[in-house]
Amino acid sequence: MIDEEDDEEILKKKRSLKSILKNLFLIGLIAIGVLFIYLGGPNQTTNLIIGFTFICIGTTIFQMKKSASDPIRQxxxxxxxxxxxxIIVRNYEDGDFIFKSxxxxxxxxxxxxxxxxxxVKLKKAGKKDDKLEENKNKLTETIEV
Ligand SMILES: [Zn+2]
Incomplete structure (x- = not known):
């Protein structure tokens, strides 16, 4: 059985809409920062500080988002x-179905x-292979019991 496929599609759509909104918000923050630096009040130093603070917040959240990316499906x-x-566990290939010889x-x-x-869901791209091996081992154990 392929689990969670339908839910996953809906989740993906919701997630992409959310990430678009988030990106817009972050771009907004950075834009406010830039505007402060160029068009701020009479005190240029305060404008710079406020502007850079906004830009820093925006870029920091951007980077945080990247490191906590969506789980990769395997x-x-x-x-x-x-x-x-x-038992042999291998990656899914097109045309695989249950009871196929x-x-x-x-x-x-x-x-x-x-x-x-x-x-299965894999959390981090960098550890993909480790996780895959781990999952394979776990699965093999579960089936053999
Ligand atoms: Zn055999």
Whole structure:
């Protein structure tokens, strides 16, 4: 089963609208800062301080947003041998579906079929591979129990 696909689509739309609004707000903050520097009141130093404060807040939030990015989705396909129950976890490929026959088992050479299609969330892009391995291990453990 592929979990959460419909919800995910709706969430994505909501999220993108939110991020557009957020970006507009941040651009607004930076614009206010720039305006203060160029068109502020009679005291030039105060204008500079206020202007830079706005710009700093805007850019800081921008950077924070980037580091806390949306989780990356990873779809895994779990293959299971019909005879000996051996399990292979690999990345989902186009055309995968449950009960589809897929190659032969490494252990007993019997045919394998797709047992489950699994969708997981990965939090950080940099640790993608570690997380993927971790998820694979966890999944294999769960299935084998
Ligand atoms: Zn087998």
């Amino acid at each position: 779809t895994l396909t779990i293959l299971k041998c019909k005879s000996c129950g051996a 897929m190659g032969s088992c490494d252990k007993c050479n019997d045919s394998m079929e797709i047992h489950q299609i699994y969708s």
